Each structure stands twice: as structure tokens, then as C-alpha cells.
Amino acid sequence: MSEHPTDRRRFKRIEFDARTELRQDKYIWQVKLIDLSLKGLLVKKPEPWLGNREHHFCVDIHLTPEVAIKMDVLLTHDDHGQLGFVCKHISLESIERLRRLIEFNLGDPEELERELGALIET
Numbered sequence: 001m002s003e004h005p006t007d008r009r010r011f012k013r014i015e016f017d018a019r020t021e022l023r024q025d026k027y028i029w030q031v032k033l034i035d036l037s038l039k040g041l042l043v044k045k046p047e048p049w050l051g052n053r054e055h056h057f058c059v060d061i062h063l064t065p066e067v068a069i070k071m072d073v074l075l076t077h078d079d080h081g082q083l084g085f086v087c088k089h090i091s092l093e094s095i096e097r098l099r100r101l102i103e104f105n106l107g108d109p110e111e112l113e114r115e116l117g118a119l120i121e122t
Contacts (some may be wrong), residue, residue, distance in 0.1 A: 013037045014105040019062040024051050031083075033061060038102060040073065040086040049083075051075065056088060063101070069094045 013035040020033040020043060029051075032044035041059065051057065053075045061069040071094065073085035090098070 012102070012106060013042070014102060016061075016101070016105070021060045021062075022046075022051075023058045023060075024055060027051065034082065036061065036098070038087075038098065040076070040084065041071075042082055042084050045078065045081050045083050049078075051083075053078070057085065059085065063097065067097065069097050069101075 014037070015035045016033060018033055020031050020041075022029045022031050022043065027050055029046040029049075031046050034042040034044060036042070041061070056072050056074060059071050059073050061071075063069065070091065071087045072089040074088055075083060076086050077084040
């Protein structure tokens, strides 16, 4: 029996709708956020798409007009009109915001602790 990739996923993804901006070099895309986790995010692929898979992207997920989660990410997959990114760097301030957001959406502090432990192991 083969294992489906989502069965191996160690980080719960939460659906979240927030104004999200993706940047690379001179390009800026307003993208539709599909979901996010402690490890990365999934967005709807913008048109036209001119991103370079070999270079980092910056993403800002705006929780309010004044507050955002900011990450440096790498593109891991581009299929079915969606782009998947893995987080390569996030500030302490942004990880705390992301942690609170995920904790609120999971509704289970123990599940969050397991995810944080898995994040530290990777």
C-alpha cells in the first residue's frame, strides 16, 4: 500500500484568508492564500507567473493593515494552479504571530506543542 504525501505531512495546515503579497526581485504578486502551517504555505498561482524557482521569495501575510507575518520562502511545488512554499527564515515576531494563529485555529494546545517539537527536529 503506497503512502499518500498528505499522510506523511507532519504539520497541520489551516485554511486562512488574508491579504498576501509574494515578492521576488522586481516582481510583486498579490496572491490568494489557500492555507499555511508552521513550515510553509500554499497559494493560488498568479498570472502571469514569472517567478524563479532557484531564488528565495518574500511573503507578507497581512493579519491586519498594521500586522503581518513575514517569511523568506522557497518554491517547492508548482502544480494544479497552486504554488507550495517552504519557510526558510522567519523572525521571532512573525513566528510568534503564526504560532498564535495556528494555536487559535487548532483549538488544541497539545497539538501545537507536538507541531512545534516537530519543527525543531527538522
